[in-house]
Amino acid sequence: MDTKREFKALRIYEEEGKYIRRIEKRKIEDLPEGEVIVRVKYSSLNFKDALSVSGNKGVTRKYPHTPGIDAAGVVEYSASERFKAGDEVIVTSYDLGMNTDGGFAEYIRVPESWVVAMPKELDFKQAMIYGTAGFTAALSVYRLLSAGQTPKMGPVVVTGALGGVGSIAISILVSLGFEVIAATFENSGGEDELHELGVASRISSEITDDQSGRPLLKPLWAGAIDVIGGNTLHTLLKACKPLGNVTCCGNVGSGDLAMTVYPFILNGISLIGIDSQNCPMELRQKVWNKLASDWNVYSNKEQVIESSLEELDTYIDLMLAKKSRGRVIVKL
Template sequence: MDTTTQFKALVVEKTADKQFVREVRQRSIDDLPPGDLVVRVHYSSLNYKDALSATGHPGVTRQFPHTPGIDAAGEVVACDSGAFAPGDRVIVTGYDLGMETDGGFGQYIRIPSAWAVPLPEGLSLRESMALGTAGLTAALSVLGLERAGVTPDRGEILVTGATGGVGSIAVAILAAAGYRVTASTGKEFEEEYLRELGATEVIGREELTAGAEKALLAERWAGAVDVVGGPTLAAVLKSVKYGGVVTCCGLVGSPDLPVNVYPFILRGVSLLGIDSVQASPGIRREVWQRLAGAWKPAGLAGMVTECSLQGLEVMIQTILHGGITGRVVVNLLES
């Protein structure tokens, strides 16, 4: 492998305190961090964390210049460990990719081979990035409900933040798995989109949180996938049925949880934390296999907006202002 190979990447540069610029530049494989696996990236995806990294958020990235992109899918160029062979197709999500390690917004990445999983049959590289970290997180949430005994016959499942990446895919996976899904969103004009994904009912954020100042609310949900946090999660916990389960994987509303202990000690409600960043290789392979099979969203293509490296700037600003519905796939082949 020629480590002087040139490629394009989005590079974020710090120019002054709290001032950053972004541009597509030529780089070489020699510029990349150490690692035993080199992957030619075909597709990546845009997540909220990527937008934070691209704008210099210190909670995500502190070392610059830097290439964001916490997701990548592509073809193995070289693997010193022998875990993969040249030509193998792989998915890389989580760990340090796109945070302090140059990520998927470049046409090549160099990483530890333990970060990669084989692309399962039934899923294309583009489809894997239509899912990406959002899909992995959504699937881990559904798996958490399933393993906790929340089966489709138990009743309605609520998904909050349902028009976002994780929420959209969670709605689709749950519907495909036979659950009756209610989608909650602040974008009620997207009701048709959510019903196409499989939601049987769509409710507004205000309806969900109405009366949430009370110690408990009327029991309704058998389980829930929450990606919002804050007062929304508190309201969900107060309205889950006895023995119900809520998964928590986001904080777009707030990292704080203003809730009392009543849902837990009077109704036996369980709150499961979901983390896709450090999930084990074994669980990743299991979840990706399910996403390539029975859990593959029927409307996956309809969730996706595609852009090139050059088109990322507009998309970064859009996602920061809450203007993205579904998923953004970044095509590195046409950049």
């Protein structure tokens, strides 16, 4: 293909300690090495993208850079035997949008090992309504079920319930017959959204942030999906019913976990880590296929905002302020 072809991209520049956002023209030849070139149709906004945009060196080391850890589009060129021009594909996780130019651009070039075949039941927009957030939510539910969690054991609490991972996890759990408790920040609103998702009850994040110092608490739930980490994760483990399961997929609150072993050795609680970034391809494709079929439950259009690259600034700032809700998808 013509490597001189120009395309539009959101670029982040580091200038005198500040991180400046610019939409500019780039060329295919400017993209990193890889076997597959994808014309991006849709991307989506995730917390890692907001961190990359704001100069978090734990996410992106070098600038200028194009964020966007999600992309769905059409293969334009392939040196891989797995894919051919015209194939519809999804690329999420791995290093996309972190230290490899990502999906906030009309083209990406990536290794073939990062590329997932688009399930026939999904289109580009639907795939990015899910994106990394939806995949992470589905992987969390998949791991809960694999660990033996059932609706009969009791309610499952989901933190960050109004965010991307939380809202999709709730939708899947409710469809499977689970009673779901939504944990949200105080005064965050969203009653109508949570009712639409089908949650059984709502609790303040203060309840999932116990400050008593006690090693165990009165059991309040049978399992949990946590996106916060830190003391919130600690509280979820302390207040989980015996033999329950708790998944962890984020560290928005903290990456530290200071606790005793008592939830594990006295109540038999299982802590399940969710690594959506480097999940093996076989499992990744299996979970995407579930999202496209049995678990294709994210139909609440009120929870989806479609943005252009030019409009994305507003939604990035809301996410950094922890005021974002639902999913923001980016149409290229």
